[in-house]
Amino acid sequence: MGISKQARRVIVAVIALVLSTVIFWIPFYFVIINSFKNQAESALMNMSWPKSFHILENYKAVLTASDHMLVRAFYNSMLLTVLSIGVLIIVSAMAGFVLQRRDGGRFSSVFNFLVLAGLMIPPAIVPTIWVLDSINLFKTLSGITFVEVALHFPFAAILYKAFVATLPREIDESALIDGAGGGRLFFNILFPLLKPVTSTIIVLESINVFNDFVNPLYFFPGSNNATVQLTLYNFMSRFTTSWNLLFADIVLISIPMLILFIFFNKQIVAGMTAGAVKG
Template identity: 30%
Template sequence: MRANILALIGKVVVIVFIIAASIFTLSPILLAVLNSLKTNGEIYTNILSLPEKIQWNNYIDVFQKTNYLRSLLNTFLLVLMSVSGIVFAASLAGYKLARTKTKLSGLFFGLFVMSMLIPFHSIMIGLVRVTHDLHVQGSLWGLAIVYVGIGSPMAIFLYHGFTKNIPKEIEEAALIDGCNEFQLYYKVVFPILRPITATIVILNALWIWNDFLLPLLMISDKNRYTLLLSTKMLFGQYTSDWSQILAILIMALLPIVIVYIFLQKHIVKGISDGAIK
């Protein structure tokens, strides 16, 4: 009897805790959405209530005054170029490194893995200089190839680990059938690598979409701003005009929320696969 009561109390505590934690997690976003649809006066007097009259104007204003679509397109192109580059460069290298047992392959692999320990802030000064000297600063494709350089080691590590676990026989059979090395790679190996490619695409797309510091250092032309850069710039302009700021923030969140709703399962799987390896 007593054990039953204790178990019940325990259950109630757990449920209360988890619901409180959920409210804590979601309320900042919900409050931001709610207040982005109010006037500034209403935010001041009644921050928790529903808007008296929904102010779509906040969004229309922001949409007209800012380069939202342009920044969205920029960010999308940047992620697309960077992630395809990473998948291309890293799958080639990771696969071949796992299949070649020479001193050179050990050296290469060691170099790539070691660099995963270097924090970004330790390379950023040198990076600004080298991109300036090579004239790749200021453009989206330039930023993308920098992302390929920084993102490849981790992807190579994942491709390497995945390749080790697939049997060699298929490749040997294809070679006997007369494939050359490159046909073998893109006709036979790359399709087999698909599961780990999905993980790599998810991890890198999220990282680059949400990365702030590197674009901040590399992009100064407004027309090439990413979503985060223009959000940050607008935030500075609209000091304490919260109804507009919140509308900007929600617009910046929107794409990722939509992606999350539709791809939630794959994203969670990609995150845990990527971290455990």
């Protein structure tokens, strides 16, 4: 006797729940519980409950360490995320519109290949630093913003292109007949219709930029320029690591993006599947 369809769904749901618990919730519990311990207990690296809780002192120590570096880092990361996502949305939305609507002839395949190449080719660290330094943008917020936009542009442009394909061309033709120019057609008529995919890009790329470790390390160095991920160095040294403070730091820098993902996960799914009808 075969398994019913409903039973298969239950089995799949149970397997998914177990996997999510093992992959996400157990490590997260490990980080949280060790952030409540003192330095000696946290160094044991186990999931046992602490003999005594040190919640307030641990999190206070993290927030005040290195002259409140974490507070400055939150400001830097939030500002970098907002600027990067704002520029990324405008640039990638216009690019996706042009790539889908305009017929570039034989050059269309070249443009599409160049966009896809951005997903496959890793960034060149040294040449990028040289370029930024030559135009006086190295170690600046503007410079790291351009780097983040460039690295996340291909993915966003592809999503926008797929979504624009679902919008009828009659919208463009009607707007042009009514006398709308290219700028008005895009910003006043088409761009508001891109809200589902825009929401997806805002959430996904905000998480990526906020959690970025490598790019700020190379292109935005300096104690005053530290982002939240770089503050992890505060509690690590060559001889002794304050694991309890390190874990407390991880918890603090995970909270904003975790909240963002929990409240906007439906928008992520909607935007990712919106362009699946046409491509």
